[in-house]
Amino acid sequence: MNTTSANVRTMLRTYGKQLSNAKRLARFRQAIGSIEPMDDVARQAKRRELIQRIAHEVIENLIVNASPSPVVENVLDQLERDTGERFVFEYPIEGGDVQILRETQSGPQEVTGPERDGILRRLWEITLSKVDGTML
Numbered sequence: 001m002n003t004t005s006a007n008v009r010t011m012l013r014t015y016g017k018q019l020s021n022a023k024r025l026a027r028f029r030q031a032i033g034s035i036e037p038m039d040d041v042a043r044q045a046k047r048r049e050l051i052q053r054i055a056h057e058v059i060e061n062l063i064v065n066a067s068p069s070p071v072v073e074n075v076l077d078q079l080e081r082d083t084g085e086r087f088v089f090e091y092p093i094e095g096g097d098v099q100i101l102r103e104t105q106s107g108p109q110e111v112t113g114p115e116r117d118g119i120l121r122r123l124w125e126i127t128l129s130k131v132d133g134t135m136l
Helices: 005-034 038-063 070-083 113-134
Strands: 087-090 099-102 109-111
Touching (some): 038 113, 070 087, 070 113, 109 113
Antiparallel strands (some): 099 109
């Protein structure tokens, strides 16, 4: 079996190209493995958006309507544990933002100013957490 040096060079060049391509592909796969795929990032962003939309709906409608939903009950119970007070959320008849009323022995008292903002912020955080925990 006679092989010419040209055939040997061609064979070695082909194997060299295959080896280079295999190394390049291995580096590429290693780099891809350390980066989260775009599908997961997009899925997480979509889930986060959905959670925020549902949390907004819970706050805007269900809590104000005193819905007997387990999520609403959990949110209000958590808010009561965090603040040590019971609150009622209502929309005024003439329209506008939601009113926060603190239940006291002398009757309901409206919460205003920075305290109102803090309660709304805490309500939002609790609602996001509860909705996130209940979603698949």
